[in-house]
Amino acid sequence: MLVLTESPARDFLRGLGRAIGRPSAILVASAHWETRVPTLNAVARNATIHDFYGFPPALFAMRYEPPGASELARRAAGLLAAAGFETGIDPERGLDHGTWVPLSLMYPDADIPVLQVGIQPALDPAHHWRVGRALAPLRADNVLVMGSGSFTHDLSRLRRGVVDGAQPDDVVAFSDWFDTAIGDGRAADLLDYRERAPHAVRQHPTDEHLLPLYVALGAGGETVAAERLHCSAMYSSLRMDAYAFR
Numbered sequence: 001m002l003v004l005t006e007s008p009a010r011d012f013l014r015g016l017g018r019a020i021g022r023p024s025a026i027l028v029a030s031a032h033w034e035t036r037v038p039t040l041n042a043v044a045r046n047a048t049i050h051d052f053y054g055f056p057p058a059l060f061a062m063r064y065e066p067p068g069a070s071e072l073a074r075r076a077a078g079l080l081a082a083a084g085f086e087t088g089i090d091p092e093r094g095l096d097h098g099t100w101v102p103l104s105l106m107y108p109d110a111d112i113p114v115l116q117v118g119i120q121p122a123l124d125p126a127h128h129w130r131v132g133r134a135l136a137p138l139r140a141d142n143v144l145v146m147g148s149g150s151f152t153h154d155l156s157r158l159r160r161g162v163v164d165g166a167q168p169d170d171v172v173a174f175s176d177w178f179d180t181a182i183g184d185g186r187a188a189d190l191l192d193y194r195e196r197a198p199h200a201v202r203q204h205p206t207d208e209h210l211l212p213l214y215v216a217l218g219a220g221g222e223t224v225a226a227e228r229l230h231c232s233a234m235y236s237s238l239r240m241d242a243y244a245f246r
Contacts, residue, residue: 002240003101004058008232009240010105016229017106020244023144025069025113027076027135029128029215030098031149031208035118038080038131039088042073046114047094064100069113072143076117076135083134098148098212117215121208126191128211132218145219147212151175151239152203158235167233170199175231175239182217182226182243190217213243220245 002010032051033039048063077087095103099116117135120127135145152171177197181189191214194200194207204210217224230242 001055001059002234003062003104004056005234007234007240009230009234012230012232012240012242013102013105016242019229020144022107023112024142025072025115026103026107026144026146027069027072027138028095028099028103028114028116028146028148029119029131029212030096030116031119031212032096032098033093033116033118034121034208035088036120037086037088038120039090039118040073040076041068041090041093041116042070043068043091043094044070046100048100049094049096051096062100062104064095064104064110066095066103066107066110067113069115072113072138073115076115076138079137080131080134083130085131085134102146102148119208119211119215121206121211124191125193125207125211125214128214129191129218132215132220134218135215136219136221139219139221145216147214147216149209149212151178151210151213151241152233152237153209154203154205154237157237159237166236167239168237170202171233171237171239173198174200174203175241179228179231179241182228185224185226190214216243217245 046065046068048065050060073089077089080087138145174197189196224245227244229244233239
C-alpha cells in the first residue's frame with residue numbers, strides 16, 4: 001500500500017530518484033524473490049508481478065514495466081560465479097512488488113533498465129553480504145545496487161489505521177541498535193544481528209526482509225561509508241528506514 005498511501009516513506013521515495021540522480025541501470029535484491037542460488041532475471045521488458053492478495057483493485061491495476069537488462073544480468077552472473085557462487089538466470093520473471101513499488105515512486109517514467117537478484121532465505125546475512133561484494137564492481141558503471149525489504153517486519157502487530165504514529169518500544173530499540181551498528185561499521189554485530197540486536201527475532205520472525213540490506217551493504221565496497229537517508233514507521237510496527245552505502 002506504500003504506493004497508494006500518503007506517508008513520510010512515500011514522500012521520501014518520491015524525492016529519492018532526484019536526490020541520487022539517474023543510474024544507467026538498477027539491480028534490486030528483493031525480499032520477495034526467494035531462490036536456491038543467486039539468480040538474475042534477464043528479460044527484454046519487465047512484466048509487473050502482483051504477488052499479493054486482498055488489496056484494493058487500484059493496486060492490481062498498476063503497471064511498472066521498464067526495460068530489462070539481459071546483458072547486465074549475464075555480467076552480474078559472471079561476477080558472482082567468479083566469486084565462487086553457483087548462479088542462475090531466469091529468462092521470464094518480471095518485477096515483484098518489492099521492486100516495482102519503490103521504483104514507481106523513485107523513477108516513475110519506467111525508462112531505466114531494471115533487473116532483480118533473488119535472495120536465499122535459508123542462508124545467512126554473511127552470504128548475502130558476499131553476494132553484494134561480488135556485485136560491487138557494477139557500481140563503477142553507474143549501476144544502482146538496491147536492497148528492498150523492510151527494516152522491521154513483525155506483521156502480527158500492524159495497526160492498519162496508523163500511517164505514522166507511535167511505535168512500540170522494542171521496534172525503536174531494535175532500529176536504534178541497527179542504526180548505531182551501521183554507523184559505527186560494526187560488521188561482526190550486523191552479521192550476527194539475530195543474537196546481538198535487541199528484540200531481533202520479534203522484529204524479524206524470519207529474516208528474509210532484512211537480507212536485501214546486506215546485499216546493498218556488501219555492494220558498498222570494502223571501506224563503506226553509510227548514511228541514513230530516511231526513518232519512519234508505517235502501521236506502527238513496520239519501520240521504513242533507508243540507507244545509502246557508498
